Amino acid sequence: MxxxxxxxxxxxxxxxxxxxxxxxxxxxxxxxxxxxxxxxxxxxxxxxxxxxxxxxxxxxxxxxxxxxxxxxxxxxxxxxxxxxxxxxxxxxxxxxxxxxxxxxxxxxxxxxxxxxxxxxxxxxxxxxxxxxxxxxxxxxxxxxxxxxxxxxxxxxxxxxxxxxxxxxxxxxxxxxxxxxxxxxxxxxxxxxxxxxxxxxxxxxxxxxxxxxxxxxxxxxxxxxxxxxxxxxxFVADFIGEANLVDCIIKSVDGGMAEVDVAGYSYRLASRGLGVGSETMAVRPSRIVLNRTASDDGLAVTVTKATYVGSRMEYTLSTPVGQLFATLDDVYDAIEVGQQVTMQFADKGPVLLPD
The missing domain is CATH 3.40.50.300 (P-loop containing nucleotide triphosphate hydrolases)
Known part of the structure; x- marks a missing residue:
């Protein structure tokens, strides 16, 4: 044809x-x-x-x-x-x-x-x-x-x-x-x-x-x-779902920003933004949950845990509001009410330009 x-x-x-x-x-x-x-x-x-x-x-x-x-x-x-x-x-x-x-x-x-x-x-x-x-x-x-x-x-x-x-x-x-x-x-x-x-x-x-x-x-x-x-x-939330997290850009160097999220420091691309209050988008799959307490992260509480077959879905109570996370480990699920340490994956979170 x-x-x-x-x-x-x-x-x-x-x-x-x-x-x-x-x-x-x-x-x-x-x-x-x-x-x-x-x-x-x-x-x-x-x-x-x-x-x-x-x-x-x-x-x-x-x-x-x-x-x-x-x-x-x-x-x-x-x-x-x-x-x-x-x-x-x-x-x-x-x-x-x-x-x-x-x-x-x-x-x-x-x-x-x-x-x-x-x-x-x-x-x-x-x-x-x-x-x-x-x-x-x-x-x-x-x-x-x-x-x-x-x-x-x-x-x-x-x-x-x-x-x-x-x-x-x-x-x-x-x-x-x-x-x-x-x-x-x-x-x-x-x-x-x-x-x-x-x-x-x-x-x-x-x-x-x-x-x-x-x-x-x-x-x-x-x-x-x-x-x-x-x-x-809008695009962040419409394409693939995203957690919108308030953050503060503390410094920018060479196109990379050092941000503070309720005391948790994270480094990512600045996308043309300068020092000040901004918003970052974090995909549910780019949230890391660790049962071990750590200063490098945020202490959060699991308020809902849902098994959907191929993954676990968690609703988290955090210092920056309610967040949604997904984990592939369906066999060792985190229980509701458990406190864990939340971190962001090395790649994934992104600052949203104004």
Whole structure:
């Protein structure tokens, strides 16, 4: 299946509904060809509206949208070389799997004699060639979602769009299907724009994540960049959960800051900040708990201990407020009410710029 992946760019794009409901507020964004970029954020942040403007299902109020270097701002959806995979699958229940996958080909000028072969190729890409003559009702939810992906793929779009594609699947299927989507995208070199509110899903599939908040872009970066160096409190808490801890920067030297957390000293990158009161983000997995009392750390009390299978989750009462920690050791759990020493891992905590 030939790939003609294209870039997508937004320049000062705004979308307003009615007189004053701003859904997307003056955003600039460049999506490189052949990359999977996820729009991530809470409900109402503008991510789905942004996706629909790429598809041509919504028109920008202001600004310019380009696909493959061509201005498509005013083009209807039918004139844009994009395909969209919806949350609801949107399969025709009375049509077989291959008829569903062939549907778009029949209306796109594809040679009639090649339609079935092309549709079978598409089903082969998602591992469903043997299911061609079944009805959607005879498939699992994960299989139906893969049919929807095949239907989009056979049109060989410049850009493939996914709108919350896994939200109707259970946890195990979500993991399986997201891996399949990522594998297909990488194997075919597709440009994919993917919308989700699930931060773990975004971290798992993306080359780049665009975190959105209040109709604007909060931060753009790779999954690791966003996890390890969030731009602010919102991104820190939204990507991977974080404890926000008040601290005092006592000194800065060579880009490294010496911070004080209720008497516990810790050294980390200053991120351009100077001496004074600041906030640091600490991932739950980057908290170290030691049963032995030590001056190098904070004395804290375990107020809640929860076993979740692969790890223990602890709620801690500390001099800097209630914190949340996770430990992999599920066999030697710390009991509720026990006092332990809390330290931060060598890597992980990060100062949050203003």
């Amino acid at each position: 030939n790939n003609k992946a294209a870039s997508v760019s937004f320049h000062n794009v705004t979308k307003v509904y009615g007189k004053d409901v701003v859904a997307v507020d003056n955003i600039d964004l460049v999506i490189e060809p052949g990359k999977l970029v996820t729009l991530l954020g809470p409900s109402g942040c503008g991510k789905t509206t942004t996706l629909r403007m790429i598809a041509g299902l919504e028109m920008a109020t202001k600004g310019k949208i380009s696909i493959g270097g061509t201005d498509v701002t005013r083009l209807p959806a039918t004139d844009r070389d994009v395909s969209m995979v919806f949350q609801s699958y949107a399969l025709f229940p009375h049509m077989t799997v291959i008829e569903n996958v062939s549907y778009g080909l029949r209306f796109s000028g594809h040679p009639k004699g090649e339609i079935r072969g092309t549709a079978l190729d598409g089903l082969g890409l998602v591992g469903l060639a043997d299911f061609a003559d079944r009805l959607p009702s005879e498939l699992s939810g994960g299989q139906q979602q893969r049919v929807a992906v095949a239907r989009a793929l056979v049109l060989k779009p410049q850009v493939l769009l996914f709108d919350e594609p896994l939200s109707n699947l259970d946890a195990k299927l979500r993991r399986q299907v997201r891996e399949e989507i990522r594998e297909i995208q990488q194997n075919l070199g597709l440009t994919v724009v993917y919308v989700t509110h699930d931060q773990e899903e975004a971290l798992a599939v993306s080359d780049t994540i665009v975190v959105m908040r209040n109709a604007a872009i909060a931060q753009i970066g790779t999954p690791r960049e966003l996890y390890d160096a969030p731009a602010d409190r």
